[in-house]
Amino acid sequence: MKIGIPETGQKRVVVVGGGFGGLVLVNKLRKSGYQVVLIDKNNYHQFQPLFYQVATAGLEPSSIVYPLRKMFQRNKDVFIRVTEVTAVHPAENRISTPLGDLRYDYLVLATGVDTNYFGNAQLAANVIPMKSVSEALYLRNILFADFESAVTAEGNEQQRLLDIVVVGGGPTGVEVAGALAEMRKHVLPKDYPEIDSSQIDIHLIQGANRLLDGMTEKASAAALHFLQELGVQVRLGTFVKDFDGQTLTMSDGSQLTAKKVIWAAGISGQLMHGIPAEAYGPGKRLKVNRFNQLEGFENIYAIGDSALLVDDAFPKGHPQVAQVAMQMGANLAENLQRALGQLAPKPFNYKDLGSMATIGRNRAVVDLPFWKFNGVFAWYTWLLVHLLQLIGFKNKLFVFFNWVWSYLTYDQSLRLVIKPRKAGALHTSFQN
Amino acid sequence: MKIGIPETGQKRVVVVGGGFGGLVLVNKLRKSGYQVVLIDKNNYHQFQPLFYQVATAGLEPSSIVYPLRKMFQRNKDVFIRVTEVTAVHPAENRISTPLGDLRYDYLVLATGVDTNYFGNAQLAANVIPMKSVSEALYLRNILFADFESAVTAEGNEQQRLLDIVVVGGGPTGVEVAGALAEMRKHVLPKDYPEIDSSQIDIHLIQGANRLLDGMTEKASAAALHFLQELGVQVRLGTFVKDFDGQTLTMSDGSQLTAKKVIWAAGISGQLMHGIPAEAYGPGKRLKVNRFNQLEGFENIYAIGDSALLVDDAFPKGHPQVAQVAMQMGANLAENLQRALGQLAPKPFNYKDLGSMATIGRNRAVVDLPFWKFNGVFAWYTWLLVHLLQLIGFKNKLFVFFNWVWSYLTYDQSLRLVIKPRKAGALHTSFQN
Numbered sequence: 001m002k003i004g005i006p007e008t009g010q011k012r013v014v015v016v017g018g019g020f021g022g023l024v025l026v027n028k029l030r031k032s033g034y035q036v037v038l039i040d041k042n043n044y045h046q047f048q049p050l051f052y053q054v055a056t057a058g059l060e061p062s063s064i065v066y067p068l069r070k071m072f073q074r075n076k077d078v079f080i081r082v083t084e085v086t087a088v089h090p091a092e093n094r095i096s097t098p099l100g101d102l103r104y105d106y107l108v109l110a111t112g113v114d115t116n117y118f119g120n121a122q123l124a125a126n127v128i129p130m131k132s133v134s135e136a137l138y139l140r141n142i143l144f145a146d147f148e149s150a151v152t153a154e155g156n157e158q159q160r161l162l163d164i165v166v167v168g169g170g171p172t173g174v175e176v177a178g179a180l181a182e183m184r185k186h187v188l189p190k191d192y193p194e195i196d197s198s199q200i201d202i203h204l205i206q207g208a209n210r211l212l213d214g215m216t217e218k219a220s221a222a223a224l225h226f227l228q229e230l231g232v233q234v235r236l237g238t239f240v241k242d243f244d245g246q247t248l249t250m251s252d253g254s255q256l257t258a259k260k261v262i263w264a265a266g267i268s269g270q271l272m273h274g275i276p277a278e279a280y281g282p283g284k285r286l287k288v289n290r291f292n293q294l295e296g297f298e299n300i301y302a303i304g305d306s307a308l309l310v311d312d313a314f315p316k317g318h319p320q321v322a323q324v325a326m327q328m329g330a331n332l333a334e335n336l337q338r339a340l341g342q343l344a345p346k347p348f349n350y351k352d353l354g355s356m357a358t359i360g361r362n363r364a365v366v367d368l369p370f371w372k373f374n375g376v377f378a379w380y381t382w383l384l385v386h387l388l389q390l391i392g393f394k395n396k397l398f399v400f401f402n403w404v405w406s407y408l409t410y411d412q413s414l415r416l417v418i419k420p421r422k423a424g425a426l427h428t429s430f431q432n
Numbered sequence: 433m434k435i436g437i438p439e440t441g442q443k444r445v446v447v448v449g450g451g452f453g454g455l456v457l458v459n460k461l462r463k464s465g466y467q468v469v470l471i472d473k474n475n476y477h478q479f480q481p482l483f484y485q486v487a488t489a490g491l492e493p494s495s496i497v498y499p500l501r502k503m504f505q506r507n508k509d510v511f512i513r514v515t516e517v518t519a520v521h522p523a524e525n526r527i528s529t530p531l532g533d534l535r536y537d538y539l540v541l542a543t544g545v546d547t548n549y550f551g552n553a554q555l556a557a558n559v560i561p562m563k564s565v566s567e568a569l570y571l572r573n574i575l576f577a578d579f580e581s582a583v584t585a586e587g588n589e590q591q592r593l594l595d596i597v598v599v600g601g602g603p604t605g606v607e608v609a610g611a612l613a614e615m616r617k618h619v620l621p622k623d624y625p626e627i628d629s630s631q632i633d634i635h636l637i638q639g640a641n642r643l644l645d646g647m648t649e650k651a652s653a654a655a656l657h658f659l660q661e662l663g664v665q666v667r668l669g670t671f672v673k674d675f676d677g678q679t680l681t682m683s684d685g686s687q688l689t690a691k692k693v694i695w696a697a698g699i700s701g702q703l704m705h706g707i708p709a710e711a712y713g714p715g716k717r718l719k720v721n722r723f724n725q726l727e728g729f730e731n732i733y734a735i736g737d738s739a740l741l742v743d744d745a746f747p748k749g750h751p752q753v754a755q756v757a758m759q760m761g762a763n764l765a766e767n768l769q770r771a772l773g774q775l776a777p778k779p780f781n782y783k784d785l786g787s788m789a790t791i792g793r794n795r796a797v798v799d800l801p802f803w804k805f806n807g808v809f810a811w812y813t814w815l816l817v818h819l820l821q822l823i824g825f826k827n828k829l830f831v832f833f834n835w836v837w838s839y840l841t842y843d844q845s846l847r848l849v850i851k852p853r854k855a856g857a858l859h860t861s862f863q864n
Contacts (some may be wrong), residue, residue: 062492099584152531191499394837398830398833415502416497417498
């Protein structure tokens with residue numbers, strides 16, 4: 001096995017991860033004179049803000065992901081390898097992958113974060129995460145398979161199949177709870193007249209004392225109000241301690257019977273073999289300076305959710321959101337280009353463009369730097385901003401059509417339980 | 433567990449299978465006064481003629497399948513159960529399912545056919561079938577995962593990862609081979625500049641002495657010509673005897689090294705517990721009279737691919753195509769309605785509206801009863817006919833957009849390897 005990247009005499013930048021940060025970086029470097037190698041375990045970029053719509057049958061995965069090879073089809077200096085980095089050897093400027101080793105001049109870790117179960121293996125085994133498009137699709141399959149089973153189930157068993165618990169009151173948790181409540185109202189009574197849809201309980205459990213605690217208090221209050229209007233049972237200041245597949249145990253000792261627990265409660269970086277322990281900060285984030293250089297290294301960088309950049313404005317590190325990742329990617333691209341011209345690098349300065357979340361139909365909360373608003377206009381703003389951020393004209397078009405369609409018909413139509421025919425074989429062929 | 437179908441005093445028709453035949457039947461009976469129970473193992477209807485486009489990244493599964501519940505949302509007399517029939521008890525007019533037993537007045541078996549491996553377990557374990565949308569999606573994943581692996585593979589291993597063998601020269605085999613050849617020409621050189629796409633061999637192996645042997649000789653000759661123009665290596669009069677995952681063995685003793693073998697070579701009915709052996713004809717098809725009544729039974733019917741209706745025009749049974757299934761479903765619906773009015777049933781008379789197949793871009797063959805033609809106009813005819821047959825305006829719209837998009841850009845864009853995150857769990861939850 002050869003990894004097969006030619007030595008061209010160009011300096012080589014190896015970017016690990018094709019999320020928001022990695023993609024902006026590669027895009028800006030594609031005609032820079034560097035040879036760029038992009039490594040991702042998937043052959044596509046995922047647009048995470050819309051995962052919840054895949055989970056609730058509003059969008060197809062293909063509408064919100066984009067093939068990496070297609071993105072860089074015309075860039076002869078960009079090489080893509082669908083694999084994983086198993087180790088970094090900083091002393092030798094080299095990484096290891098299952099396809100072979102690769103030398104780098106610059107290494108950029110844009111590896112993002114994964115779901116954090118806080119070390120609870122039982123919890124990890126029983127909850128449903130939503131940090132990838134495959135997981136979102138898996139959740140959709142579970143949802144509709146359970147509704148099917150509920151048609152012929154009775155009593156407690158039926159209740160168990162119908163109820164949904166969402167853990168985590170950040171944007172993902174709020175958005176998925178809102179979408180599920182809309183589905184309970186508009187779709188399920190038509191599809192399942194045999195089920196009394198008012199019987200379906202949707203719980204949202206949030207550890208902090210308010211929802212969307214990265215946003216303003218005004219946005220938090222509006223989100224809570226909107227969710228309660230939609231009949232979501234919100235519990236604030238409550239942590240989930242455990243879930244054995246049957247019973248959810250809360251920090252206050254109370255319990256809830258549940259089958260489907262959607263876990264949107266925590267994220268964590270992942271340790272990379274070869275990066276010393278002292279380079280990691282809280283949440284396993286990689287400590288970087290204002291040039292995104294990894295502590296202790298000259299030519300290794302970290303950007304995005306996995307980077308911990310502390311400054312006066314952000315003493316606990318920058319928020320783990322797409323905007324920060326994209327701006328870090330852009331700044332690093334500029335610095336790498338400046339390095340080619342022997343220019344000094346520019347420090348990273350975050351410009352907060354605002355944040356937003358949508359709660360069902362016609363409702364959203366938006367915090368812009370100089371204007372906070374919510375309601376219908378916020379909802380249109382949310383739609384527009386997300387549409388524009390999607391990669392690819394075709395994706396924009398298809399998502400737009402889907403949204404208009406769902407809006408007019410009150411009907412997300414992708415309610416299909418599509419099972420892998422040879423699940424075992426798939427699992428063997430494509431390790432995640 | 434209760435299957436939960438209310439006893440309303442209406443006569444009950446139980447339809448097993450939501451394919452073309454079953455769906456037409458249920459649709460025509462939905463306001464007939466009968467109570468109709470539709471049983472399918474999936475919660476959707478699949479449009480099989482376009483499976484090959486799902487496999488070759490041209491269409492999403494959701495565009496060519498339609499949720500059964502959505503189809504009958506407004507019909508209070510139609511009940512849907514996503515399950516399987518495990519046994520028929522004709523003496524008691526009763527079927528068994530994992531959800532419980534169900535009494536019927538009329539039972540219609542529209543169970544279709546599955547892939548036939550001619551009893552060769554090794555073959556069955558190693559080839560890739562294409563008889564469901566999940567299988568088509570599985571094939572797509574294999575295709576693109578293999579292309580990724582081929583980028584860094586060498587010599588014989590690379591060749592093995594690139595080559596594709598299609599077994600079976602009916603419409604499915606011809607269409608998938610044509611689509612793969614177009615992909616080799618237009619997509620792969622752009623996505624994988626590191627692979628010499630002329631190195632990819634596409635083989636089509638057909639047992640009969642001509643392709644599309646259900647169509648005219650003219651269509652067969654044109655299909656062969658079109659495929660050869662596209663560089664597909666066609667072998668006629670050759671049966672595949674065995675495939676061990678590495679080597680394909682032909683009836684003439686010749687061998688071919690291969691990894692991906694797409695099996696479109698044979699179909700077979702399936703035995704149903706409780707139906708006596710003498711009710712089955714060749715290919716495990718259910719012998720029916722001209723009213724689609726199962727041999728030896730008054731109130732059990734079979735329609736579609738699983739039915740064997742022999743008459744002077746079709747001494748070996750009617751062709752196993754969508755048209756026959758739909759016409760049988762319509763005729764049976766009419767006869768069941770006539771039965772309510774004590775009218776005598778009408779015998780089934782097949783009206784052959786023609787058949788067609790497409791071979792890549794701008795090329796198709798069409799046999800209409802009074803006109804046989806091929807080429808570009810045939811291709812447009814093929815597109816139009818398939819578009820009109822799709823269920824649901826939204827599906828029509830999305831497929832149309834996808835086709836126009838792919839046609840203009842020479843680019844099927846759904847080249848995503850989306851792996852189930854929890855394959856094991858999925859497998860356990862949803863047995864196929």
